[in-house]
Amino acid sequence: MATPTIETPRSGRVSPGYSRTPGSRGNFEMIAWLFMRISGAILVVLIFVHLYVNLVAGDGITGIDFGFVAGKWASPFWQIWDLTMLWLAMLHGTNGIRVIINDYAEKNSTRMWLKGVLYTSTVVIVVLGTLVIFTFDPCPVIDGVAHVADYCPAP
């Protein structure tokens, strides 16, 4: 009599009753799991420096205004810093909310709707934030009136 084969745990066999997404999704969930750890580790550095520079150093929150942002984004260093932070934080957060929706929303339609709203918000926020970083103008002219600041050319 042949020895019964016992598959290793996590071998991909899930009782059909527990499967919410029929068919194979490849190794998307493993990539997502790994992404959370890698992006998380990077975000700790990016966000702690962000908080230190904006809220602890200098005048802290009282020093933040349009000129403060202009001063930071005059440097490609902070543009890339903020861009990386925006993308990683949004993808990390979106995946976290996706997991929470999958955990608590039991109806297929509820999950679909919640994730639809989530992904739409994510795309809007990431595109908006990226455009803002790259199209920022430290000396805007609004309705023919030039912004006055010591770093702007005299009108």
Next chain:
Amino acid sequence: MPKTLSPTGTLYRGREGQWSWVAHRITGVVIFFFLLVHVLDTSLVRVSPEAYDAVIASYKNPIMGLGELGLVAAIVFHAFNGIRVILVDFWKKGPKYHRQMLWSVVGLWAVVMIAFSIRHLSHVFGG
């Protein structure tokens, strides 16, 4: 007795493991919703300097100042506990020391938050 069977409780095993997981989820959701708002408020720099300064001014009032303290508390916990989760997953002895690591997380969090509170509240309340 209800006619249909439904879970009567959702407590898993309690203690450090489950509660840190609960706290990680709650802080994660809080941070995510702030992030959405934060990108929107920063985007006002493309509307006009006055629009940005007006909204940022609201972040400087005492009530919002306390809110920022809560936000930073959530971020610092999520960051430190996230490192703990990474260690539990990738460090050979991680699962064995997950409780001790949680108390280290809480201790470090307290130290960082005491220092940050003094600094931030003195800015907000004009010290």
